[in-house]
Amino acid sequence: MVQKTSAVRGRPRSFDTDEVLDRVRDTFWRYGYAGTSMDQLSAATGLHKPSLYGAFGDKKKLYLAALDNYLADVRAEFAEAFAVPDLFESLAAMTEWSIDKFMGKDEAGTGCFMMHTAMPEASEDPEISRVIRESMDSLDRALVRRFEKAIEIGQISAAADPHALAMVMVANHYEISGRARAGYSRAELRALADRSIALIRIMAGAAA
Amino acid sequence: MVQKTSAVRGRPRSFDTDEVLDRVRDTFWRYGYAGTSMDQLSAATGLHKPSLYGAFGDKKKLYLAALDNYLADVRAEFAEAFAVPDLFESLAAMTEWSIDKFMGKDEAGTGCFMMHTAMPEASEDPEISRVIRESMDSLDRALVRRFEKAIEIGQISAAADPHALAMVMVANHYEISGRARAGYSRAELRALADRSIALIRIMAGAAA
DNA sequence: CTATTTATGTACCTTACGGTATAGTACAGA
DNA sequence: TCTGTACTATACCGTAAGGTACATAAATAG
Numbered sequence: 150m151v152q153k154t155s156a157v158r159g160r161p162r163s164f165d166t167d168e169v170l171d172r173v174r175d176t177f178w179r180y181g182y183a184g185t186s187m188d189q190l191s192a193a194t195g196l197h198k199p200s201l202y203g204a205f206g207d208k209k210k211l212y213l214a215a216l217d218n219y220l221a222d223v224r225a226e227f228a229e230a231f232a233v234p235d236l237f238e239s240l241a242a243m244t245e246w247s248i249d250k251f252m253g254k255d256e257a258g259t260g261c262f263m264m265h266t267a268m269p270e271a272s273e274d275p276e277i278s279r280v281i282r283e284s285m286d287s288l289d290r291a292l293v294r295r296f297e298k299a300i301e302i303g304q305i306s307a308a309a310d311p312h313a314l315a316m317v318m319v320a321n322h323y324e325i326s327g328r329a330r331a332g333y334s335r336a337e338l339r340a341l342a343d344r345s346i347a348l349i350r351i352m353a354g355a356a357a
Numbered sequence: 358m359v360q361k362t363s364a365v366r367g368r369p370r371s372f373d374t375d376e377v378l379d380r381v382r383d384t385f386w387r388y389g390y391a392g393t394s395m396d397q398l399s400a401a402t403g404l405h406k407p408s409l410y411g412a413f414g415d416k417k418k419l420y421l422a423a424l425d426n427y428l429a430d431v432r433a434e435f436a437e438a439f440a441v442p443d444l445f446e447s448l449a450a451m452t453e454w455s456i457d458k459f460m461g462k463d464e465a466g467t468g469c470f471m472m473h474t475a476m477p478e479a480s481e482d483p484e485i486s487r488v489i490r491e492s493m494d495s496l497d498r499a500l501v502r503r504f505e506k507a508i509e510i511g512q513i514s515a516a517a518d519p520h521a522l523a524m525v526m527v528a529n530h531y532e533i534s535g536r537a538r539a540g541y542s543r544a545e546l547r548a549l550a551d552r553s554i555a556l557i558r559i560m561a562g563a564a565a
Numbered sequence: 566c567t568a569t570t571t572a573t574g575t576a577c578c579t580t581a582c583g584g585t586a587t588a589g590t591a592c593a594g595a
Numbered sequence: 596t597c598t599g600t601a602c603t604a605t606a607c608c609g610t611a612a613g614g615t616a617c618a619t620a621a622a623t624a625g
Binding site for chain 2: 182258260268281317321323344352
Binding site: 155158160161163186187189198199202207208210 | 581582583584585586587590592593594
């Protein structure tokens with residue numbers, strides 16, 4: 150009766166879900182949610198539409214799956230960056246990764262996937278706006294924790310305000326995203342990030 | 358031969374262009390550029406499609422006209438805020454106006470019109486990305502000038518860096534826009550803005 | 566009053582959209 | 596080998612998209 154985690158029963162999928170979601174994400178990334186058609190996604194993934202619908206449901210579910218993948222990726226990368234012992238090396242790793250991700254491979258920057266594809270939908274779609282809010286809250290908390298840790302180990306002044314420091318990093322992060330998509334150069338983004346980190350250095354009153 | 362600024366020749370328009378553009382802007386604002394149809398715009402303005410096409414060209418030109426109107430409005434409001442003699446009153450006026458505009462009349466925030474409707478198109482449309490870049494540069498310059506003025510009249514320390522101060526204000530501005538559209542409350546936006554202004558107060562080392 | 570010009574209103578065109586019916590195919594289990 | 600199951604491929608459906616032809620209406624110029 151009870152079958153033990155039975156292997157799949159029918160014909161196996163001919164594709165890797167994560168690879169497909171990466172292609173899906175890249176397509177939405179360029180053209181936006183409403184600006185991307187299922188035919189484009191079909192062409193970008195090499196899958197026929199019924200396969201996409203069979204595996205993911207509909208356009209919005211497919212988008213949300215790609216967004217979840219992206220956000221999990223970001224969280225993992227930032228967790229890794231924040232695990233670096235030195236605070237300022239952590240922050241540099243974070244901005245470095247962001248700039249790389251936001252500029253992409255070619256010369257044309259695309260910014261943050263969430264900011265520029267989910268945002269337009271957010272005002273009419275509570276489900277999407279909830280995902281955005283959770284993601285923003287999550288980054289806020291992670292940064293506050295990172296600064297608290299730096300205070301605990303005495304790397305920065307105990308008088309420093311972790312929330313104020315986190316606010317500067319976060320605001321800079323979203324600004325870099327916007328400027329990347331507007332066509333600013335890597336050097337300009339780098340300069341903005343460096344300026345923020347320099348400000349944090351002053352605010353933090355580096356101890357010792 | 359030469360006719361003196363002759364009055365219009367044919368049947369006069371039955372609508373006011375700026376009023377129509379306001380309705381157009383509000384519709385794009387909610388649904389995004391790609392997410393808004395000409396039929397929606399026709400319904401929102403009360404004009405039939407041929408009138409919209411006759412007056413503005415096509416969907417993109419109509420959008421760009423609404424965007425230009427919006428940006429001119431923002432520039433005018435900020436110029437007024439920056440004309441206030443006291444620096445911190447200026448900054449408070451700027452954030453107050455932004456929060457009002459980004460939250461709209463109803464409870465659902467919509468953020469900055471440019472950030473959330475032009476951005477998604479920017480990666481594939483150089484014309485739109487150029488408009489965004491010019492608008493960002495313009496705000497940067499206006500803020501730098503505002504801080505320079507405060508230094509000149511001795512309101513803040515001559516050692517303060519106008520570019521660093523402008524960066525904090527600008528980043529905060531764009532962040533507030535994103536949070537508004539993601540569903541954060543007026544109070545949360547207000548808190549973010551206040552925190553930025555408090556930081557600027559410290560960075561500026563208010564003189565005297 | 567007539568001709569010219571420009572806007573309006575209806576109805577429509579072509580294309581592309583999101584999504585699906587259906588027939589065939591590759592696997593697991595019995 | 597047969598059967599049930601899940602995936603693939605082609606072809607298609609109904610609708611909504613951006614945009615326009617055309618007849619009519621309201622103004623100016625002569």
